Amino acid sequence: MTGAAIPAKPNADAVQLGHPAALALARRHHFRWWEALPWLAAIGFYFAFPDYLAFGSGLLITILFALSLDLALGYAGIITLGHAAFFGAGAYTVGMLAYYGIWSEPITGLLLAGLAAAIIGLLSGLVLLRTTGLTLLMLTLCTMALLQETANMARAYTGGFDGLPDLTIDPVFGIFEFNPLYSNTQYLFSLAVLLTCFLFVRTLIYSPFGQSLTGIRENLLRMHAIGAPVRRRLIICYTISAATAGIAGGLWAQTNAFVNLSALDLDRAATVLIVLILGGYGRLYGAFIGAVAYLALEHFLARVYPTAWQLGLGLLLVLIALFARNGIIGLGETLWARYATRHRAS
């Protein structure tokens, strides 16, 4: 990832001259062939493991949630411990609307979930993003705890600790039903939502706006110096990230047909952070790799012995923080670069 902000349209002359760097810059947003692989794998999973589709939808939702965090943390460098606040806001929006029979159409439901989370993201971002470092960390944590306690206290509306069970969600397009026993619809619907959100995030990242976010992360002073509206961009990014997390939360509520306080837990916020960092943050596919690695590890290790999973996760985190700061993707890139240099040398 380059440091300074890159102009949206590279110098046309340089492109025409065919300078390799200019070409790479001009084409950096083009799709590569391997970008189709995750989606082919997801479709392959649908046919290969029909019994694991509930697990699969959970995986897709985790990817979406981690992708939303990547926008705030990986690209804009906003370090937050409270991202589950937005996941929960989305989940409770869908949950409460469906439980009280107000609105149970799934697609518009997700849009409403995103809207609710975006409003909370905007309001909290307006005040929170004045701070940095530990204070910001604490404020995001407290905002999430505040929402969770509010949901706990407003038992009459949210079901309190027990949550809202047995949500009925309308069929997608009025045809495809959410069957609690067979998760086919849930899986494909989650995949479609993830693809839509991913394309949006990908476009955003390669836009001038996305580049300026990277600039803010890499060198705040310089971005101020060139006159970028830093605070406004951070707030917009935080709001979009919140909306995406809200959609992930809404999807979680729809596919599970319940909501409870775990949607707003510190556990959930920490998990998504771990997933993203495991994969590699500030990279479009970090969320994908991280979620697959995390859930696969959890699935197999926890079956052996739940405590072994916790121990393994702890060791993994310590090792990543100490030796592989850019996650699995970063590790892969380093190894590849080393291999390439050796290959060229010989």
Place this chain on the structure above:
Amino acid sequence: MDLLGNFAGILLGGLSAGTVLFIVSVGLSVTMGLMGFVNLAHGAFAMLGGYVIVLAMNRAHVGFAAALALGFIVTAAVSVVLERLLYRRLYRAGELDQVLFTIGLIFIFIAGITIAVGPESQSLHLPPALGGQINLGFVQYRTYSIFLIVVGALINLVIWLAFEKTSIGAQIRATVDNRRMAESLGIDVDRLFTITFAFGSGMAAIGGGLGAEFLGLDPQYALKYLVYFLIAVSVGGLGSVVGVYYASLLLGVLDFVLKLYLPKGGTVFIYALTILLLLWRPQGLFGRKET
């Protein structure tokens, strides 16, 4: 009279809980103030110490005071090893790596204690001298709570004296204020940090042991009270011992009152107040503005 007694009871209960919070958090405040290291695993040291103390008393039948000393020494020793081997590699890393690393440590502690001791909650059996009630003239109250409040005030006094009157204290204050300048003056910040880290972890251990009676002690302890430790430190102000003391007492009393009168979700107010306070004074009540 009865009203006065009620009021005093609430105040004393809150103060004793706040005192435990202070004893646990004070080390976190100083180490964060010194190095700016976001050490989320501080609660894990409190948990480790609590286990050493409670197990020493329940299984090896060591006395209360001796068990506290043992907990302090074991936890301080473990923390020094971790600091020398692992923490120091991340002093110059970003907050994100520090958060990740210390969350990892928490998981390792939780899993380690679950494997070594078991997932069930351990209970502290108080020595008989601290068990009963004490008459304070205007109110009868639990001896142990009064004991905690007195011990906490003494600890605060001792740490304050050490900060103000000793050479090491002066070095710590200088480093919190301006680390680069302190280093230029020849203060060995590395060594200073190791000492305060060990001391802070040892204090956390004592806090974990003293608080086990009413906070409980199970492997989830390190995560369960993390938010409270962090609130005490950030509200009090990084690197300020007196700040953490007042913030902890305030938090203890507030929590006690809210749990009594608003048992469902009264903690909302604590989070809301913390948010407002940090927006008003990002450096905390007694913290110094960053230069």
